[in-house]
Amino acid sequence: MASPVRRLHRLFACLLAASAAATATAQETPVARRDRVVVVENSAPVDVDVIANDAVAPAQLVGGQLLVSSPPMGSVSVVDGGTASAGDDRLRYQPPTDFSGIDVFSYQVCTAADGCDESQLEVVVRPAIDVNHTAFADSGYVDVPLSGLRALPALTLRTTPLRAPDSVALDLATDPSPRDLWDLAGTQRVVRTLPQPADGNPQEWQVLIDAIGWGGDVDLYAGQDLNGNGLPDPGEVDCTSAMAASERCELNLIHPGNGDVRYWVLVHNRHDAAQTGELDLYAFNLGANGDASLVATAPGTLPADAAFPLRVSWNGATLVDDGLRAAGYVGLWSEGNLVGRFPFRVERSGEAFAPRPLVGNLDLVLPPDRIHEALFVDVPAGATSLTVRSFSSRNIDLYLAHAADPSGPVVAPAPPRAEADASATTAAGNEVIRLTGAALKPGRWYVIPHNADTLTASVVLQATIEANPPAIRPGSYFDPGRGGHGVFLYPAGSQWTGLWFTYLQDGSPTWYYLQGAAPGANGLWFGELFRSAWDGGGNRLTRIGLARLSPSGTDAFTWTWTIDGETGSEPMVALGRGCPVLEGEPLDVSSTWFAAESAGTGHSVQMWPHYEYYAAFIYDDRGVARFVTSEAAGFQGGEATLAVEQLTGFCPLCERPGAPQRSAIGTLTRRFLGGETRMALTLDFTGGLSGHWQADEIVQPLGGPASTQGCAP
Known part of the structure; x- marks a missing residue:
C-alpha cells in the first residue's frame, strides 16, 4: 500500500495528467520485459529494478504503479521510491529459508493514463553467485567464499568437465x-x-x-x-x-x-x-562424469550459516590465448541430495602457460608461432635413454634443453631455444628426439614445442625414459632445505601409497593421499594425489593432482607435484633408517598404520634406534584434513605417552619463513606390546582451527604385514 504522501503525489499527478489529456496525444501502452536475477541462498532481501528494462517513458510513470503477485517460494513487496513516479519503485525479494532453485512470479507496470502491462521476474537462488574468473595461466585455482547456507552435514561436490564455448x-x-x-x-x-x-x-x-x-x-x-x-x-x-x-x-x-x-x-x-x-x-x-579439467573441494561437514572457502581448480587445455573462455558447473550435494549448482566461467588474460610435468601423453593446443616454455621431465640418475615425441597434423618443431637441478619449489622457465641441447625441426608435426650416452644427463630437461604453422595446432607430446636407477626404498622423506613437511611412501600390494603432510596457503596443517602403481624398471613413480574430507561417518577422496618421483641417488629423489592446477618440485632425502630393539628383538614398525573401523584416518610411525616420529592424519570439526605430530629423542620402550603438537608452516609453493611454529594440543599413547599395536590420541585444535579428536584404536599396516620399512640402515 502506498504511503499518504505518495497518495497525495499520485493525486496531484493524476490531476496534471487529466488536464494534459485534453490537448496531448496519448502515449504508447507500456511494454514490460521479463527480468532475471541471481541471488544466494539465505541472502538478505534483494531490491530489483524491474522497470529499468521496460519500454515505458518516464513521464508515463508519474502517477503510475508497480504491482506484484505473490511468488510460489519466497516473498516480495514493492518498495516505494518516495516520489510521484513509479519509476523509482523496486521489488524487494526475500528468498525462502534453505532454498536453492528458481522462483518465478508476475509483476505489472501501470501508467496513470495508458494502461498496464505484465511480465515476470525469474529469481535464481543458488549456493553461490555465478563465478566469472580471470585467469593468468591455463591452469590454477580460485577460492570461492561461501556463507549463510543451510547445514551441510555431508557435503560432496560434483563438477562437469570444463568446456570451450x-x-x-x-x-x-x-x-x-x-x-x-x-x-x-x-x-x-x-x-x-x-x-x-x-x-x-x-x-x-x-x-x-x-x-x-x-x-x-x-x-x-x-x-x-x-x-x-x-x-x-x-x-x-x-x-x-x-x-x-x-x-x-x-x-x-x-x-x-x-x-x-x-x-x-x-x-x-x-x-x-x-x-x-x-x-x-x-x-x-549433468549425468556424465567430471574430469580433471574442473575440480571442486570443500570441507566435509558444515553447520548452518558457516563461512567457508570452496576451492575450484581448472586445467584448460584450450585456454591458451588472451580472451579465450571456458565454463563448467559446480554442484553441491549433502547426504545424497542436490543443494544447488552454480556456473564457473574462466577467461584468459595474457598468454602464459602454467608449468607442468610431461607425464604420459600430454595433449596441448598451440596457437600459430607460439612456444610452450614450461614443460619438463625429470630424468633419473642411471638413465640410459630419453625419447621425446610430438604428434600433430601441423608443423611442430621440438627442442630439448637441460637445466640445473631444481633447488626450490618454483619451476623456472625453460632456457632459450637457442641454448637447446637437441632439436627436431622438420616441416612435419611428428618429431622425435632421442638422447643416449654422454648426451643424456640426469636431472631436469625442458621439452619446448613450437608451432611453426600458420594455424592453431593440436599436439600430443610423449616422453619415454629407460634407466638403471638407484634404489628408492619405502620410508619417510623430507627436503632438508624446507624442513617441516615430508612424504611417507609405503607399498600396498602392487601399489605404492603416500601421505604428504604439508600446509595450506594460510599456513594451517593439511595432508594429501597418494596412490599409484609401484615403480617400474626405470625407477619412476607416479601417484594420483587426493584431498580427503570427513563428514563424521567417513571420508571422501577427490583427485586434485598428481605427484612424480624421479630417483637422484640412493634413497633420494626429485619430488614433482601438481596440486589444484599449480606445479612445483623439490629434492627429497630419507629421514632415517634402522630399528630400535625391544625385548632383544628389532622392532620393525615404521610404516603407515590405520584402524579398519575408521578408514580415512591413520598414523605414520617412524621408529629408529635413537628417535621416534609420529604423524596422525585426522580432521578438524569441519572435516578438513589435518595432521599433528609427536616425537621423542630416543626409543621410549614398548609403551609411552608423547606430547602432540600442531604445526603452522608454509604451503608447497610458499616461501619458507623459518621453522614451523609448534603448539602443544594433546597426547598420544602408543603401544607395541604382546603382538598388538595401539594408538590412543586425544587433542583439541588451536590457532584458528577448532575441533576435538579422541580415538583409542588397534591399528594395522595399511599395506599389510610386509609393508613396514625394514631395519636395514
Missing part, C-alpha cells in the same frame, strides 16, 4: 521498432540440437548461454523448440535476460533418450544503432 559472432542490425521483439527485426537466432544418448536412456542437460554486445544493450531469449519448427516462438520462451549490456541465460533440458531435442537462442538489439558482439553456448550432460 560454441561461439557465434553477433552482427545485429538496428531495430526500427524495438518495442516489438517478435517482428524479429534487429535479432539473430541460433538453433542447436542436443547429442543423442548412446545408451538410449534419458539425460539431464544444462545449457549456459552468454551474450555480449560490444556497443550497447542486447537482450537474450532462450527456449526449447517444442513445436519442432526450428524457430523461436513466444510460447516457448523459458529464459529472458534483458537487464544489462551482457546477458546470461540457462536452460535445463531433459533428453528422453530418443528423438531430437532442440533449443533456440534469440538475441535482440534494443540499442539505437547496429552493433556486433559474441554469443557463447555451453551444453553439459
Whole structure:
C-alpha cells in the first residue's frame, strides 16, 4: 500500500495528467520485459529494478504503479521510491529459508493514463553467485567464499568437465521498432540440437548461454523448440535476460533418450544503432562424469550459516590465448541430495602457460608461432635413454634443453631455444628426439614445442625414459632445505601409497593421499594425489593432482607435484633408517598404520634406534584434513605417552619463513606390546582451527604385514 504522501503525489499527478489529456496525444501502452536475477541462498532481501528494462517513458510513470503477485517460494513487496513516479519503485525479494532453485512470479507496470502491462521476474537462488574468473595461466585455482547456507552435514561436490564455448559472432542490425521483439527485426537466432544418448536412456542437460554486445544493450531469449519448427516462438520462451549490456541465460533440458531435442537462442538489439558482439553456448550432460579439467573441494561437514572457502581448480587445455573462455558447473550435494549448482566461467588474460610435468601423453593446443616454455621431465640418475615425441597434423618443431637441478619449489622457465641441447625441426608435426650416452644427463630437461604453422595446432607430446636407477626404498622423506613437511611412501600390494603432510596457503596443517602403481624398471613413480574430507561417518577422496618421483641417488629423489592446477618440485632425502630393539628383538614398525573401523584416518610411525616420529592424519570439526605430530629423542620402550603438537608452516609453493611454529594440543599413547599395536590420541585444535579428536584404536599396516620399512640402515 502506498504511503499518504505518495497518495497525495499520485493525486496531484493524476490531476496534471487529466488536464494534459485534453490537448496531448496519448502515449504508447507500456511494454514490460521479463527480468532475471541471481541471488544466494539465505541472502538478505534483494531490491530489483524491474522497470529499468521496460519500454515505458518516464513521464508515463508519474502517477503510475508497480504491482506484484505473490511468488510460489519466497516473498516480495514493492518498495516505494518516495516520489510521484513509479519509476523509482523496486521489488524487494526475500528468498525462502534453505532454498536453492528458481522462483518465478508476475509483476505489472501501470501508467496513470495508458494502461498496464505484465511480465515476470525469474529469481535464481543458488549456493553461490555465478563465478566469472580471470585467469593468468591455463591452469590454477580460485577460492570461492561461501556463507549463510543451510547445514551441510555431508557435503560432496560434483563438477562437469570444463568446456570451450560454441561461439557465434553477433552482427545485429538496428531495430526500427524495438518495442516489438517478435517482428524479429534487429535479432539473430541460433538453433542447436542436443547429442543423442548412446545408451538410449534419458539425460539431464544444462545449457549456459552468454551474450555480449560490444556497443550497447542486447537482450537474450532462450527456449526449447517444442513445436519442432526450428524457430523461436513466444510460447516457448523459458529464459529472458534483458537487464544489462551482457546477458546470461540457462536452460535445463531433459533428453528422453530418443528423438531430437532442440533449443533456440534469440538475441535482440534494443540499442539505437547496429552493433556486433559474441554469443557463447555451453551444453553439459549433468549425468556424465567430471574430469580433471574442473575440480571442486570443500570441507566435509558444515553447520548452518558457516563461512567457508570452496576451492575450484581448472586445467584448460584450450585456454591458451588472451580472451579465450571456458565454463563448467559446480554442484553441491549433502547426504545424497542436490543443494544447488552454480556456473564457473574462466577467461584468459595474457598468454602464459602454467608449468607442468610431461607425464604420459600430454595433449596441448598451440596457437600459430607460439612456444610452450614450461614443460619438463625429470630424468633419473642411471638413465640410459630419453625419447621425446610430438604428434600433430601441423608443423611442430621440438627442442630439448637441460637445466640445473631444481633447488626450490618454483619451476623456472625453460632456457632459450637457442641454448637447446637437441632439436627436431622438420616441416612435419611428428618429431622425435632421442638422447643416449654422454648426451643424456640426469636431472631436469625442458621439452619446448613450437608451432611453426600458420594455424592453431593440436599436439600430443610423449616422453619415454629407460634407466638403471638407484634404489628408492619405502620410508619417510623430507627436503632438508624446507624442513617441516615430508612424504611417507609405503607399498600396498602392487601399489605404492603416500601421505604428504604439508600446509595450506594460510599456513594451517593439511595432508594429501597418494596412490599409484609401484615403480617400474626405470625407477619412476607416479601417484594420483587426493584431498580427503570427513563428514563424521567417513571420508571422501577427490583427485586434485598428481605427484612424480624421479630417483637422484640412493634413497633420494626429485619430488614433482601438481596440486589444484599449480606445479612445483623439490629434492627429497630419507629421514632415517634402522630399528630400535625391544625385548632383544628389532622392532620393525615404521610404516603407515590405520584402524579398519575408521578408514580415512591413520598414523605414520617412524621408529629408529635413537628417535621416534609420529604423524596422525585426522580432521578438524569441519572435516578438513589435518595432521599433528609427536616425537621423542630416543626409543621410549614398548609403551609411552608423547606430547602432540600442531604445526603452522608454509604451503608447497610458499616461501619458507623459518621453522614451523609448534603448539602443544594433546597426547598420544602408543603401544607395541604382546603382538598388538595401539594408538590412543586425544587433542583439541588451536590457532584458528577448532575441533576435538579422541580415538583409542588397534591399528594395522595399511599395506599389510610386509609393508613396514625394514631395519636395514
